[in-house]
Amino acid sequence: MLNPQQLFGLIQDQVNQVFPEFGKAAQDEMAGNLKLVITSVITKLDLVSRDEFDAQQAVLERTRMMLEKLEKTVAELEEKVSD
Structure with missing residues (x-):
């Protein structure tokens, strides 16, 4: 492009x-x-410009990593509660 x-x-x-x-x-x-x-x-x-797109993509990737980390933490807490 x-x-x-x-x-x-x-x-x-x-x-x-x-x-x-x-x-x-x-x-x-x-x-x-x-x-x-x-x-x-x-x-x-x-x-949007390529720079704006790349910036938003980086934000999305960071957010996705944070969500995965939080999901893991919730799963660990749920496991502790069920024990």
Whole structure:
């Protein structure tokens, strides 16, 4: 999967290929406008960045480990109570 910088670089390359007769300033302006549109669409889709995803995944893993530890503790306590 492309990160945003790679995606915008790809867009810039495509604009340059499709409109080679335009000057660099016009190509940059078109690519900038497309970047704004894509950024707006991504925002509306409510997507998260890779960094945010990785951070939430780490929180989930820590929470899962804590839950497993608590489940083990509860099982040990239940065993002691039943003895």
